[in-house]
Amino acid sequence: MWKPDRHSRQPLYEQIADHIEQRIAYGEFPPGSLLPSERKMAAQLGVNRSTVIMAFDELRATGLIESKTGSGTRVSTSKWEVAPKHTPNWKSYSEGGHFLPNLPFMRKIREALAQNPSLIDFASGELAADLAPIDEIAALMSEHRYTSYLGYDNPQGYVPLRQALVGYLEKHRGIRATEASILITSGSQQSLYLITQCLLSPGDAVAIEDPSYCYSLPMFQSAGLRLFRLPVDRHGVRPEDVRALYKKHRIKMVFANPNFQNPTGSVLAAERRKQLLEVASELALPIVEDDPFSLTAYDGMPPAPLKSMDEVGSVLHIGSFSKIAASGLRIGWMVAPRAIAERLADARQQMDFGLSVIPQQMAAQFLSSSYFDPHLERLRMQLVFKRDLLVEALNKELPGLIRFAVPDGGLHLWCKLVPEVHDGKLLEEGIRRGVVFVPGSVYGSDSGFVRFTFARARTEDIAEGIAKFAEALKDTLGGA
């Protein structure tokens, strides 16, 4: 990102005006488009707002931009349009299309993190840099000189990775699969996207857990699906609720995250698993089992997946490396009947022509290497350590103000705030104090919950982050 040169003889505001003029001339901001606000631009460039105001004044004086009270500053059209030339109305194009943007809270968090990388991050649902097997992957990369063909890959994914996953699924998840029934995806997100786009139609009813990660994904709404809720308690969803939703709404699919559920951390009780599978087979109802967290089980005993008990073929099983190795590999998978795997592979070819073979090779090598099991063990130990730091900090900073169950696996802790508090104000206040987290309403719950991801923040920042959160909470309450 460009920054003005503080040692230059040219005044800062002039440098900024020149820079904006260049960005306009280069097409980043076409005629008629809205510029970032003075406040936002000042934050990005690390200067005072008054400096940006001077730069804008300069540009306005030359007629390059124009401002209207209440509607921001735009690139002027008169200056740039010789005679009757017209720029497409990009604003209307970007607001057209049926594909919905991400939730405002999620965009706010992403923007805050982009503007200030020193925020303590309890929001991003991923591992910290030092939990990912970077050294192991670097070692594998230097052991295996790259020699493969770099063409388009098999539409279902790189065959040696699918073969390695057959072994992985049997050893670690008790699932017997064939390579032809595995589709490699760029992560659970793509698996869910393909299912909602290709196996369901607008108007179809589906059941999702409440609260659940699925609520944070506008893709369900973009696909025109009708969503019905399966409340999650400490032991997961209740199978009889599935039957009730089927009777009432003819749901066509159930989306579940049975192990260390995101965000609640709950594990579906053994008896309920059996019943859920019985209901599914009684109703011939597919279950999409999202299973990214199981191998983080802190006691080293991952709960069995539904798929391992699935006798009639009701379950589409989704897995990923993102939460147990590195999200930056962008490698996930789906175990499905062959006809489904082929159908989704065909659709994915049209969307992105498949994944790069390079991270797939790395994932296959890593899975088959002697590094994998020790990595998992180290990961579990460090996650417990971080969870304990978080629990300790919460108990110290917020006694009586919060309630939570201590999770036995996963990356998240789900917290009920005892006092009533405004989600948005609390997030705003948190960002101001240097900490981000995800308001529970993002996951479809009522206001007053928070998801803390303890895996992402640096160990040494956890206590400080919760201290900042406590201040933000108290301020929000005080100001309310």
Next chain:
Amino acid sequence: MWKPDRHSRQPLYEQIADHIEQRIAYGEFPPGSLLPSERKMAAQLGVNRSTVIMAFDELRATGLIESKTGSGTRVSTSKWEVAPKHTPNWKSYSEGGHFLPNLPFMRKIREALAQNPSLIDFASGELAADLAPIDEIAALMSEHRYTSYLGYDNPQGYVPLRQALVGYLEKHRGIRATEASILITSGSQQSLYLITQCLLSPGDAVAIEDPSYCYSLPMFQSAGLRLFRLPVDRHGVRPEDVRALYKKHRIKMVFANPNFQNPTGSVLAAERRKQLLEVASELALPIVEDDPFSLTAYDGMPPAPLKSMDEVGSVLHIGSFSKIAASGLRIGWMVAPRAIAERLADARQQMDFGLSVIPQQMAAQFLSSSYFDPHLERLRMQLVFKRDLLVEALNKELPGLIRFAVPDGGLHLWCKLVPEVHDGKLLEEGIRRGVVFVPGSVYGSDSGFVRFTFARARTEDIAEGIAKFAEALKDTLGGA
């Protein structure tokens, strides 16, 4: 892929029956699903059809599968369903969803290549293994030990790659862009997919070239767009046709591939470029410029892109490494107004959570390295060599039977067959003789055209491949 063991004491048909039983038990073929035909399975396993028939007989005898004349062989439901258990009707799920499957010809070609990798491939629109910079990438991988954070990447793509592309676009394409106006995609395919999904709505009219690669992509139909044709002659599309389509159908966007157009190889004439941009600005109409082939210009003088002459910001410019470096990197980009780049990045996060950072780093290193320019030079020389081999073979084998213009860039040669011939029969006959190519109707043209990709086949196979094609053509004509 599993194959029976010919040295085993167990008869082949028994091994095959056991293997199919295992695949059924593992969920690859759930109860009620269709098994591959005896003929197809025999080809996959490399055995006689009679062996597969014996294996199926064995499985039928145990009640595991059942056959009905004319509707193939299915996994039986009675055997697998204890009491009133039901498998979801996966067939109806896989045929549901509004997302259309790939064109039958494209699936047929893919299937033929998967079953018989020794086919001479004039169909896959990509570079041969020895044209990709594999040694260069291997060298860069061993020079730069991997140390980066492997977390989720910036939604618009890896910043150093976008910075490298700013330099690339200026130097090689005469386009001045800022990193904030670049979106990294997994290739042109994803760029097109994002545009059709997010900037257009069902029912919108758009103009695409005829013939064009766009016709081979059911994604336009899946998005509910109404397609109108811009005929391509030797000098590309005619700008007045755009105006006429706008008047008649209020087209909302134009998709064009001005340089070495796929499949015709034509280059949009200089005068028409100017007019096209004038029409676009007069009508405030966006042009999507797909520009993957320019740097293959055999004389080393790539035609300028529309974007470099775009004064009012009408053009979304799409580029890719697939045709000039390696499709297996899965790296493309789009240059767009910032608001559009951000909108598409947000949507892409929901679809796949972005690209792996690893191939992006490799691409950035490769672009910035001293390997890039010599690679391009070598690529151009080898493409000319291959093109000349193809032209020579066509002139030798099919004098008077075909007509074509010799392309000055790109990977393809577009051929008119003089005699009338049935597209599907010709392809079938070609596959039988060991050669694949793409029937022109895939690109929306009338029957009687063929696209030969000369970049993909091995140099030593080109003459033989065309000899096989000539036999296939003569046989098809003889039999017609």
